[in-house]
Amino acid sequence: xxxxxxxxxxxxxxxxxxxxxxxxxxxxxxxxxxxxxxxxxxxxxxxxxxxxxxxxxxxxxxxxxxxxxxxxxxxxxxxxxxxxxxxxxxxxxxxxxxxxxxxxxxxxxxxxxxxxxxxxxxxxxxxxxxxxxxxxxxxxxxxxxxxxxxxxxxxxxxxxxxxxxxxxxxxxxxxxxxxxxxxxxxxxxxxxxxxxxxxxxxxxxxxxxxxxxxxxxxxxxxxxxxxxxxxxxxxxxxxxxxxxxxxxxxxxxxxxxxxxxxxxxxxxxxxxxxxxxxxxxxxxxxxxxxxxxxxxxxxxxxxxxxxxxxxxxxxxxxxxxxxxxxxxxxxxxxxxxxxxxx
Amino acid sequence: xxxxxxxxxxxxxxxxxxxxxxxxxxxxxxxxxxxxxxxxxxxxxxxxxxxxxxxxxxxxxxxxxxxxxxxxxxxxxxxxxxxxxxxxxxxxxxxxxxxxxxxxxxxxxxxxxxxxxxxxxxxxxxxxxxxxxxxxxxxxxxxxxxxxxxxxxxxxxxxxxxxxxxxxxxxxxxxxxxxxxxxxxxxxxxxxxxxxxxxxxxxxxxxxxxxxxxxxxxxxxxxxxxxxxxxxxxxxxxxxxxxxxxxxxxxxxxxxxxxxxxxxxxxxxxxxxxxxx
Amino acid sequence: xxxxxxxxxxxxxxxxxxxxxxxxxxxxxxxxxxxxxxxxxxxxxxxxxxxxxxxxxxxxxxxxxxxxxxxxxxxxxxxxxxxxxxxxxxxxxxxxxxxxxxxxxxxxxxxxxxxxxxxxxxxxxxxxxxxxxxxxxxxxxxxxxxxxxxxxxxxxxxxxxxxxxxxxxxxxxxxxxxxxxxxxxxxxxxxxxxxxxxxxxxxxxxxxxxxxxxxxxxxxxxxxxxxxxxxxxxxxxxxxxxxxxxxxxxxxxxxxxxxxxxxxxxxxxxxxxxxxxxxxxxxxxxxxxxxxxxxxxxxxxxxxxxxxxxxxxxxxxxxxxxxxxxxxx
Numbered sequence: 001x002x003x004x005x006x007x008x009x010x011x012x013x014x015x016x017x018x019x020x021x022x023x024x025x026x027x028x029x030x031x032x033x034x035x036x037x038x039x040x041x042x043x044x045x046x047x048x049x050x051x052x053x054x055x056x057x058x059x060x061x062x063x064x065x066x067x068x069x070x071x072x073x074x075x076x077x078x079x080x081x082x083x084x085x086x087x088x089x090x091x092x093x094x095x096x097x098x099x100x101x102x103x104x105x106x107x108x109x110x111x112x113x114x115x116x117x118x119x120x121x122x123x124x125x126x127x128x129x130x131x132x133x134x135x136x137x138x139x140x141x142x143x144x145x146x147x148x149x150x151x152x153x154x155x156x157x158x159x160x161x162x163x164x165x166x167x168x169x170x171x172x173x174x175x176x177x178x179x180x181x182x183x184x185x186x187x188x189x190x191x192x193x194x195x196x197x198x199x200x201x202x203x204x205x206x207x208x209x210x211x212x213x214x215x216x217x218x219x220x221x222x223x224x225x226x227x228x229x230x231x232x233x234x235x236x237x238x239x240x241x242x243x244x245x246x247x248x249x250x251x252x253x254x255x256x257x258x259x260x261x262x263x264x265x266x267x268x269x270x271x272x273x274x275x276x277x278x279x280x281x282x283x284x285x286x287x288x289x290x291x292x293x294x295x296x297x298x299x300x301x302x303x304x305x306x307x308x309x310x311x312x313x314x315x316x317x318x319x320x321x322x323x324x325x326x327x328x329x330x331x332x333x334x335x336x337x338x339x340x341x342x
Numbered sequence: 343x344x345x346x347x348x349x350x351x352x353x354x355x356x357x358x359x360x361x362x363x364x365x366x367x368x369x370x371x372x373x374x375x376x377x378x379x380x381x382x383x384x385x386x387x388x389x390x391x392x393x394x395x396x397x398x399x400x401x402x403x404x405x406x407x408x409x410x411x412x413x414x415x416x417x418x419x420x421x422x423x424x425x426x427x428x429x430x431x432x433x434x435x436x437x438x439x440x441x442x443x444x445x446x447x448x449x450x451x452x453x454x455x456x457x458x459x460x461x462x463x464x465x466x467x468x469x470x471x472x473x474x475x476x477x478x479x480x481x482x483x484x485x486x487x488x489x490x491x492x493x494x495x496x497x498x499x500x501x502x503x504x505x506x507x508x509x510x511x512x513x514x515x516x517x518x519x520x521x522x523x524x525x526x527x528x529x530x531x532x533x534x535x536x537x538x539x540x541x542x543x544x545x546x547x548x549x550x551x552x553x554x555x556x557x558x559x560x561x562x563x564x565x566x567x568x569x570x571x572x573x574x575x576x577x578x579x580x581x582x583x584x585x586x587x588x589x590x591x592x593x594x595x596x597x598x599x600x601x602x603x604x605x606x607x608x609x610x611x612x613x614x615x616x617x618x619x
Numbered sequence: 620x621x622x623x624x625x626x627x628x629x630x631x632x633x634x635x636x637x638x639x640x641x642x643x644x645x646x647x648x649x650x651x652x653x654x655x656x657x658x659x660x661x662x663x664x665x666x667x668x669x670x671x672x673x674x675x676x677x678x679x680x681x682x683x684x685x686x687x688x689x690x691x692x693x694x695x696x697x698x699x700x701x702x703x704x705x706x707x708x709x710x711x712x713x714x715x716x717x718x719x720x721x722x723x724x725x726x727x728x729x730x731x732x733x734x735x736x737x738x739x740x741x742x743x744x745x746x747x748x749x750x751x752x753x754x755x756x757x758x759x760x761x762x763x764x765x766x767x768x769x770x771x772x773x774x775x776x777x778x779x780x781x782x783x784x785x786x787x788x789x790x791x792x793x794x795x796x797x798x799x800x801x802x803x804x805x806x807x808x809x810x811x812x813x814x815x816x817x818x819x820x821x822x823x824x825x826x827x828x829x830x831x832x833x834x835x836x837x838x839x840x841x842x843x844x845x846x847x848x849x850x851x852x853x854x855x856x857x858x859x860x861x862x863x864x865x866x867x868x869x870x871x872x873x874x875x876x877x878x879x880x881x882x883x884x885x886x887x888x889x890x891x892x893x894x895x896x897x898x899x900x901x902x903x904x905x906x907x908x909x910x911x912x913x914x915x916x917x918x919x920x921x922x923x924x925x926x927x928x929x930x931x932x933x934x935x936x937x938x939x940x941x942x943x944x945x946x947x948x
Contacts, residue, residue: 250591267860280421326654
């Protein structure tokens, strides 16, 4: 294990951003997102969450797939991707780190999504342990250890040091490039912090959410549960929950006429939107109830069914704090987790 | 560039023939620019067609894989893209990617079986591929019945091929019907579900059905009344699709993706899934 | 507040009992003390109804759908909600006949994001003691001043008078005052004083945070189109993505133009924005301009008066004034 004093942390960031782009939580116009590091950036490692999750780095909200041209009867297609630059993603919390496993199940399944795969290959993840979880956190419910996140390198912060430990080959390689600014350290401080955080985790109000009902056998019962109606009643049909979610991965492919040609791009989509399943001849999910139900059925029933029981939620709590009407997955788990009329 | 298959980047196809089937259905013959098929497929599989700047959508490949020169798509004028496609002339390039989805089990569960094809309107498009495949490998299948209905005589897709090839072939019984009486029509009049019940097939047959949802619903009811099991009936589904490979997330019925796990489903499988299609 | 709560429950159950209305759009408690969800309630689940300092959401937009349904709905309107309500009635979007409006008092609504922004996290409970807000957290008890954590709109409260109601829970004159006193146009003035480059940078900084979730549009009572122009496939724009990096800017500017003269400044757009973009400032700029060009006007003040942009008078300013104002500051 290595460490560096927090007052020298800019040296670490300078070293990390020497050869490749370093993304980390930076505050701009009052909000924190993963932005490229630059000198004098307002780095906010203290923030629990960025607004958008770290998935944006591997599966960006908008990305160009190809450039096309329709010229009379002829069509030209050219590659238009931008995915090969190596980068370091620093400060990913345990929940977001697990979300990459969820996204991998989709994008790396056959046939592999080469855009996503290239970014995964070129990105090194430096995850950051939590020491100050919030009331909206429930990552433990999905078996995530907030004190020991997945990642190529894991870092822990205390009041005056950052502790650094490589976990993978990629992480070892990254460590070599910054070794000069790090010093050796024992793991005492980290162990103490982990123990303290675990005590806090035990007090989280949502730590006991019960997922046992969400199984294949219960699919139709949950689907047909009448309580979806009241839960979805005032859903605004906006895409906030989807777009702040680290595991939502539905996308749209659209064409944009630049005036000089057509860019075919991919962008995040939301099953909460009315046009998500709309076809020229009709829409299988006409009401907000159906769209709302789809989102949670996907995360809690369909996805686990297709992926060896892995839920498509990591308990980051973003939707809990961002939903304009405070309807969220925790409420759904609590309501649907218990059979109707019990 | 990585070596994985570029599923989202399409290939170019050229329209080599446009056939007007009905007032709102045209069949487009498509080849690769250098000639030959853009890719191989199996009956029931689909392809994504697009025009840059207009849109991209999934269509079933209506030609049989046994055809080695071209692919055909029968397309009903319905939305933005299909309207654009309908005004295309020969020589127009389009983009094509695929093939997507699972085919009808022509090499396994359907082999050696007596088959009944039931189609309504444009629903013939995916079944035509299977019918012509079975005709090509005729010795592999038992009896073949085709029940096909449309609103009117003019709305029967591929009428020429039906008349000149299917109807004339020994061992194939073609039963045509139209919704309402029409002057030039001396065949059966009535809706497909009722006609199927009237025809009353033996229970040893496997049914392949495609058409408007309402037709499928009532035909299935009729078949069950005749004594057919859901496991004897196959259909092919259509939902909105963007990726074609089970990733964009919109064509699911329960945990199944129509583009990847379908579009061909057996009714007993569908019965275990939410009724959201 | 507890007193108001009891009065409210009693009054609502009375109105449902005597058939004045058959259901109510009320508030349901959530997971945490600050997350409340709008919910339709009937006689049988009325005990879930409650009202506290986090019931900020303006529910008048729900009345568009509710007033299309069978029976009469009971709406709880805070003073500022009545402006949106009037506007919706004026635009024939809400059927006034199908709504029984109960005016409820408001002493200013709290913004939990502002509490969190003070570094108060791990919130377990919040005690609203008037001037002082006591917050129990996983990391110990904290306090903050009410004025620090009021919703943006409450800092420039339009006053305690209800502009539309069938009945008031308590007379307006007996209702608590909201501690306001900030100048509504202070920030607009600041923006106007900037050079156009500074202003451009400010808005680019803010608007480029937009994630195209459409929460602002979907919550906005003035955005009441059945199908939004941005949801039209043929419009050439996508409501959910930024095909080029100026698209989100256009979205917000077009939206602000579309609600100009009709926006009551209810502040819902800024309340729901996950990125805390001060969208209301766009609207306030329009309101200020309209006030200056056409005379003071408050949308939703009543449910009949024509808005300055929909009524022509001989005194109207020449359109060229917009050009003049729009030049280099």
